[in-house]
Amino acid sequence: MKSPLYSNSYIYTLGLILLHKGTFFRRYRHMAAYVHDNESVLEPGCGPAIFAKFLPKSVAYRGFDANGSFIDHAAQKGLNVVLGNALDPASYSPADVVMLCDVLHHLPPSERQKCIAFCWQAAKRLLIICEEGRPDSSAGGPFYWINKKWCEFIEKDGTNNPKFEEVWTKGALREYMEKGFDVVPSSTQNKIKEVGEDLIITYSKGRW
Numbered sequence: 211m212k213s214p215l216y217s218n219s220y221i222y223t224l225g226l227i228l229l230h231k232g233t234f235f236r237r238y239r240h241m242a243a244y245v246h247d248n249e250s251v252l253e254p255g256c257g258p259a260i261f262a263k264f265l266p267k268s269v270a271y272r273g274f275d276a277n278g279s280f281i282d283h284a285a286q287k288g289l290n291v292v293l294g295n296a297l298d299p300a301s302y303s304p305a306d307v308v309m310l311c312d313v314l315h316h317l318p319p320s321e322r323q324k325c326i327a328f329c330w331q332a333a334k335r336l337l338i339i340c341e342e343g344r345p346d347s348s349a350g351g352p353f354y355w356i357n358k359k360w361c362e363f364i365e366k367d368g369t370n371n372p373k374f375e376e377v378w379t380k381g382a383l384r385e386y387m388e389k390g391f392d393v394v395p396s397s398t399q400n401k402i403k404e405v406g407e408d409l410i411i412t413y414s415k416g417r418w
């Protein structure tokens with residue numbers, strides 16, 4: 211059972227614009243600015259491949275996702291996307307930039323590092339990870355129950371069983387990002403940026 215957000219690409223994109231407001235455009239523009247002309251980009255969990263539209267024409271974009279409806283829609287628009295599983299190494303192929311946006315909280319906590327490891331391995335130059343954490347104070351707040359029910363309803367993508375408690379808090383997310391989720395070596399250069407409710411970290415393998 212999927213939430214309406216994951217049933218159709220138009221509903222998903224409109225929903226994201228309404229939920230993120232101005233941040234929707236700012237976060238994709240921020241990430242796209244790291245990609246150079248003529249590079250390759252891989253997006254695991256690409257959804258309807260919104261990011262592709264923010265990239266220069268010379269960039270070779272590839273994406274994969276578990277949602278067949280998103281993939282069919284993006285493929286019909288001429289985008290290079292296929293069905294794939296972020297937890298299966300066979301879905302990955304090397305790219306200059308690997309970009310993972312809003313995917314980690316869809317995975318069980320015990321599988322997240324595996325996904326990050328596959329992304330890091332596939333990235334030739336940069337790995338960009340964008341995630342939204344839940345408020346640090348959400349555990350006991352008056353809106354806790356509403357937030358929990360809303361999150362667990364809206365984040366059902368058809369493959370997962372989301373639990374609000376399993377979404378990292380903003381503080382925990384920043385901490386994990388800064389230590390490379392215990393996957394990216396601690397000596398790796400990184401840049402972290404808060405864009406609205408999102409935290410975006412970019413890890414570099416040497417060249418920015």
Ligand SMILES: C[S@@+](CC[C@H](N)C(=O)[O-])C[C@H]1O[C@@H](n2cnc3c(N)ncnc32)[C@H](O)[C@@H]1O
Nearest residue numbers: 255256257275276277294295296311312316367
């Ligand atoms: C919030 S959407 C993000 C989509 C896209 N990255 C974006 O920025 O709009 C999360 C996506 O992750 C996909 N997903 C979740 N688990 C996955 C898995 N194991 N393998 C591939 N895709 C997965 C879902 O189908 C969904 O399209």
